[in-house]
Amino acid sequence: MAFDTQYTNQEFKVVGKRVLRPDGIDKVTGRARYGADMNAPGQLVGRILRSPHAHAKIRAIDTSKAEKLKGVKAVVTAADLPDLTRGDMGMYDTLENCMARGRALYDGHAVAAVAAIDADIARKALKLIKVDYEILPHVTDVDEAMKPGAPIVQPRIRTVGVNPAPTKPSNISQVSEFGHGDLDAGFAEADVIVEKSYKTEQTHQGYIEPHACLASVGPDGQAELWVTTQGPYMQRNTCAALLGLEVAKLRVTASEIGGGFGGKTHVWMEPVALALSRKANRPVKLVLTREEVFRGTGPTCSTSMDIKIGARRDGTITAAQAVLRYQDGAFPNIWGMLGAMTAWACYDLKNVKATAYDVLVNRPKVAAYRAPSAPMAAFGVESTMDLVAAEIGMDPVELRIKNAAKEGTRASYGPTYGPIGIGPTLEAAKNHPHMKAPLGANQGRGMACGFWFNFGGQTCVDLNIGQDGTVNLAVGTVDVGGARASLSMIAAEELGIPYEKVKCIVADTASLGHNDTTEGSRGTFSSGMATVFAARDAVRVLRERAAKTWDIPVDRVEWRDGKAHAFGDEHGNLAPLSLEELAAKAARTGGPIAGHNEIVADGAGVSFATHICDIEVDPETGKSRILRYTVIQDAGKAIHPDYVEGQFQGAAAQGIGWALNEEYIYGADGRLQNPGFLDYRIAVCSDLPMLDTQILEIPNPNHPYGIRGVGETSIVPPLAAIANAMSNAAGVRMTHTPMSPPRVLKAIREAHGA
Amino acid sequence: MAAVLVSTTVNGDAVEYSCAPRESLLDVLRNRLGLTGSKEGCGTGDCGACSVIVDGRLVCACLMLGAEMDGRTVETVEGLADGATLHPLQTKFLEHAALQCGVCTPGFLMASKALLARNANPTEEEIRFALAGNLCRCTGYDKIVRAVSAAAAELAHPAKSGTGKKTGGKKAAGGKATGKKKG
Ligand code: FES
Ligand code: FES
Numbered sequence: 001m002a003f004d005t006q007y008t009n010q011e012f013k014v015v016g017k018r019v020l021r022p023d024g025i026d027k028v029t030g031r032a033r034y035g036a037d038m039n040a041p042g043q044l045v046g047r048i049l050r051s052p053h054a055h056a057k058i059r060a061i062d063t064s065k066a067e068k069l070k071g072v073k074a075v076v077t078a079a080d081l082p083d084l085t086r087g088d089m090g091m092y093d094t095l096e097n098c099m100a101r102g103r104a105l106y107d108g109h110a111v112a113a114v115a116a117i118d119a120d121i122a123r124k125a126l127k128l129i130k131v132d133y134e135i136l137p138h139v140t141d142v143d144e145a146m147k148p149g150a151p152i153v154q155p156r157i158r159t160v161g162v163n164p165a166p167t168k169p170s171n172i173s174q175v176s177e178f179g180h181g182d183l184d185a186g187f188a189e190a191d192v193i194v195e196k197s198y199k200t201e202q203t204h205q206g207y208i209e210p211h212a213c214l215a216s217v218g219p220d221g222q223a224e225l226w227v228t229t230q231g232p233y234m235q236r237n238t239c240a241a242l243l244g245l246e247v248a249k250l251r252v253t254a255s256e257i258g259g260g261f262g263g264k265t266h267v268w269m270e271p272v273a274l275a276l277s278r279k280a281n282r283p284v285k286l287v288l289t290r291e292e293v294f295r296g297t298g299p300t301c302s303t304s305m306d307i308k309i310g311a312r313r314d315g316t317i318t319a320a321q322a323v324l325r326y327q328d329g330a331f332p333n334i335w336g337m338l339g340a341m342t343a344w345a346c347y348d349l350k351n352v353k354a355t356a357y358d359v360l361v362n363r364p365k366v367a368a369y370r371a372p373s374a375p376m377a378a379f380g381v382e383s384t385m386d387l388v389a390a391e392i393g394m395d396p397v398e399l400r401i402k403n404a405a406k407e408g409t410r411a412s413y414g415p416t417y418g419p420i421g422i423g424p425t426l427e428a429a430k431n432h433p434h435m436k437a438p439l440g441a442n443q444g445r446g447m448a449c450g451f452w453f454n455f456g457g458q459t460c461v462d463l464n465i466g467q468d469g470t471v472n473l474a475v476g477t478v479d480v481g482g483a484r485a486s487l488s489m490i491a492a493e494e495l496g497i498p499y500e501k502v503k504c505i506v507a508d509t510a511s512l513g514h515n516d517t518t519e520g521s522r523g524t525f526s527s528g529m530a531t532v533f534a535a536r537d538a539v540r541v542l543r544e545r546a547a548k549t550w551d552i553p554v555d556r557v558e559w560r561d562g563k564a565h566a567f568g569d570e571h572g573n574l575a576p577l578s579l580e581e582l583a584a585k586a587a588r589t590g591g592p593i594a595g596h597n598e599i600v601a602d603g604a605g606v607s608f609a610t611h612i613c614d615i616e617v618d619p620e621t622g623k624s625r626i627l628r629y630t631v632i633q634d635a636g637k638a639i640h641p642d643y644v645e646g647q648f649q650g651a652a653a654q655g656i657g658w659a660l661n662e663e664y665i666y667g668a669d670g671r672l673q674n675p676g677f678l679d680y681r682i683a684v685c686s687d688l689p690m691l692d693t694q695i696l697e698i699p700n701p702n703h704p705y706g707i708r709g710v711g712e713t714s715i716v717p718p719l720a721a722i723a724n725a726m727s728n729a730a731g732v733r734m735t736h737t738p739m740s741p742p743r744v745l746k747a748i749r750e751a752h753g754a
Numbered sequence: 755m756a757a758v759l760v761s762t763t764v765n766g767d768a769v770e771y772s773c774a775p776r777e778s779l780l781d782v783l784r785n786r787l788g789l790t791g792s793k794e795g796c797g798t799g800d801c802g803a804c805s806v807i808v809d810g811r812l813v814c815a816c817l818m819l820g821a822e823m824d825g826r827t828v829e830t831v832e833g834l835a836d837g838a839t840l841h842p843l844q845t846k847f848l849e850h851a852a853l854q855c856g857v858c859t860p861g862f863l864m865a866s867k868a869l870l871a872r873n874a875n876p877t878e879e880e881i882r883f884a885l886a887g888n889l890c891r892c893t894g895y896d897k898i899v900r901a902v903s904a905a906a907a908e909l910a911h912p913a914k915s916g917t918g919k920k921t922g923g924k925k926a927a928g929g930k931a932t933g934k935k936k937g
Contacts, residue, residue: 018851020848020849021848021851023856024848024853025840025848027853027856027859028831028834028840028844028847028848028853028856028859028863029791029831029832029834029835029840029844030789030790030791030792030830030831030832030860031791032856033790034793034857036784036790036793036794037784037790119781120774120776205891206889206891207855207857207891208793208795208801208803208855208857208858208889208890208891209793209795209855209857210794210795256855256856256857257855258793258795258855258856258857258858259854259855259857259891259892260855261891287794289797290795290796290797290798290800290801480854480855481854481855481892482851482854642850642851642897643851643854645851645897646851646854646892646893646894646897647854649893649894649896649897650854650891650892650893650894651894652894653891653893653894653895654891676796676798676800677795677796677798677800677801677889678798678800682889682891683894683895684886684887684888684889684895685881685882685883685885685886685888685890685895685898685899686879686882686883686885686886687886688882688894688895688896690878690896690899691894691896
């Protein structure tokens with residue numbers, strides 16, 4: 001689907017302005033209701049008991065004492081969540097992840113849950129549950145898990161993607177390969193070949209709001225779920241399937257969401273809350289603690305990888321190869337595959353290959369984390385690019401410009417690119433004043449690029465015009481960072497009315513058709529597209545009503561500046577009819593005026609970013625400080641520049657934390673040692689400088705306004721940008737994230753032979 | 755254990771409640787008083803989402819007990835605005851898009867209020883260190899620092915950009931300032 005160029009580079013009246021967001025006042029006054037802020041009459045407090053072992057057989061669970069405790073209204077185990085998945089392994093994995101079924105697969109795996117009249121009693125009840133574990137050998141490191149003889153995490157798994165198909169179980173769930181050309185010939189052509197191995201530790205999305213829900217199941221099978229999620233429809237479909245409820249009878253309402261970044265695109269404990277409610281026959285509020293969030297939900301993969309690049313002295317890359325090993329936690333997934341698809345996406349390469357191993361370990365089920373899988377591969381690739389630049393004595397930006405993908409490039413993962421922004425972001429970086437700023441002692445500058453696909457997907461929007469001409473826009477994508485403002489702006493633009501006349505809400509699942517989860521930066525892209533079409537649908541109705549009022553043919557009526565205008569010689573003297581006037585008369589001209597759109601929003605449009613980073617490294621301690629940071633990214637069209645900048649800055653800050661501090665630390669016992677914000681240290685205000693941004697607008701031809709997803713790409717470059725800066729500041733090449741002070745100090749000492 | 759009876763002042767109102775001896779101030783505010791503006795991000799004093807002001811001092815409500823509040827004065831985000839008139843911090847947070855998901859915002863507002871009460875004209879660095887106990891995972895802090903800086907300027911010279919109405923119009927002049935100021 002491509003739109004006429006008249007829809008790109010168009011003049012906008014509302015879009016592109018910095019308006020105030022509609023949910024703003026509620027959020028600065030404490031009125032906004034998040035996952036944990038809802039209550040229901042007679043509600044109980046739910047709590048979950050989790051495995052303290054990395055890998056164990058569960059011989060028996062004795063809940064009798066807990067059940068007898070006064071104030072306990074329900075105790076559930078896997079027995080209360082029978083397997084209704086009928087061979088759907090993905091669904092079965094979700095079920096087993098919600099509640100262990102005969103085995104615990106990681107430290108923090110849920111094994112039982114209680115609902116009680118207060119938190120104190122619920123806590124006591126958990127202590128009364130006796131679980132008889134038989135501890136099994138475990139593995140938490142990705143490279144260890146791939147070795148022959150490693151403890152097997154999932155005996156059912158046979159590696160997919162190898163020939164012949166294996167007959168024995170393996171921790172490698174899948175091998176995937178992307179690329180084209182002839183690697184051997186390419187490396188033979190190279191003047192220099194650089195090969196390096198890298199490792200990245202596991203990080204968590206770190207949303208400040210823990211998972212929370214309020215579940216209510218009635219004896220008649222009607223159920224409600226209030227939940228902090230990026231995917232209310234995903235929650236509905238999954239929970240209904242796992243509990244045997246009818247989809248239409250489970251109404252899911254997404255609360256305000258206190259951050260998700262991919263971690264709230266999955267089902268975690270919601271089926272447990274529903275099961276508790278069903279058993280107790282009362283509403284149950286289940287809010288995870290921070291420790292549970294770290295141990296039991298959502299981290300991204302830890303990885304290990306080998307990157308090899310061959311280049312000629314003029315900078316032409318002749319061959320590029322990546323071998324990626326990503327751990328998916330205890331359940332099979334495709335995170336390694338996504339890493340392989342993104343690894344080389346920035347470049348125009350004749351001979352290229354990326355091979356990915358998806359590997360199981362005894363860690364929590366890995367969830368999406370902002371541009372999932374791309375930052376790690378980019379860490380390896382972009383670090384190696386700098387090594388190549390140094391080897392041939394070329395400026396790192398020039399090397400990248402020389403090899404940058406462009407319109408018509410066949411991407412390493414298959415498709416051929418349309419108009420894309422990697423070249424322009426590199427040119428912008430090259431010309432950015434940041435590049436010329438002076439540096440002092442122990443300071444260095446680095447840069448790196450990043451890529452993300454962006455998703456579209458199923459979307460559905462309702463637009464209803466009130467009798468006073470104000471407009472309700474109901475969308476089904478969750479507002480994770482100002483989307484209601486952007487979507488209201490789009491509706492106002494199309495209808496030709498002021499932004500303030502539009503009120504956008506996120507509808508519950510019973511009030512609007514299916515919407516895919518808000519992930520892959522799809523919210524503003526796809527709901528934006530559906531909003532454009534829903535508004536045009538409403539405009540069609542408005543024109544009809546005006547035609548009827550005037551008693552002229554509808555093709556003599558056009559919609560401009562929020563009014564119907566009659567045109568043609570014979571109608572020129574009719575005064576225009578405004579939206580307000582048409583809305584006021586709706587009852588007499590055919591009833592309510594509305595517009596709808598249901599769409600699979602294709603063509604989200606890939607996006608690219610280039611980051612520049614200055615860093616100072618203290619050679620005595622290995623501690624580093626970011627001095628200056630610049631994000632340059634292609635947004636297609638920035639609907640609301642403040643929120644586009646905010647996405648760039650937030651993504652960069654997460655990448656910086658990942659690069660410098662954040663990591664899951666597992667003990668030899670397979671237990672997570674730092675499940676809290678004190679020891680899992682995300683970037684705080686005093687760690688960062690101002691984060692400069694430059695928005696480029698290379699319109700996406702597949703969207704009526706040229707929009708691309710913007711939310712994710714900028715988490716991709718920071719790891720390598722920082723490693724490259726560090727190498728220039730301290731003369732050490734860091735190949736293992738986080739590049740925390742002890743690791744950096746060790747590298748400095750080794751480099752200086754101390 | 756017997757419940758404790760507490761008489762205290764919350765956002766200027768005299769309030770009485772009884773709570774369990776081990777119940778945190780945060781739980782009392784959220785579950786007994788219906789003041790859910792203060793958030794629990796960690797429950798262990800590490801995130802600042804529960805920041806409130808007790809007797810003029812910034813504290814983590816998750817680290818204090820409800821039972822300790824007898825005779826004291828508690829300020830929460832719900833008491834920040836003066837009726838329909840937003841506090842300049844609230845206005846500037848909105849104007850500068852200093853919130854995305856907004857779950858950290860109540861804590862940042864209270865921590866910023868405490869900062870500006872003791873330092874009316876903070877530098878960028880002073881703002882960054884004063885807010886280092888408040889985690890935000892969405893914004894990268896850039897727009898938060900700018901908002902606090904702008905609010906300080908607004909409080910110092912209220913006449914200039916007409917705070918007072920709920921959320922009037924456009925970004926104040928100097929909205930893109932670096933947040934740096936002299937001493
Ligand atoms: S909830 Fe109190 S500091 Fe995090
Ligand atoms: S705005 Fe989401 S955590 Fe700060």
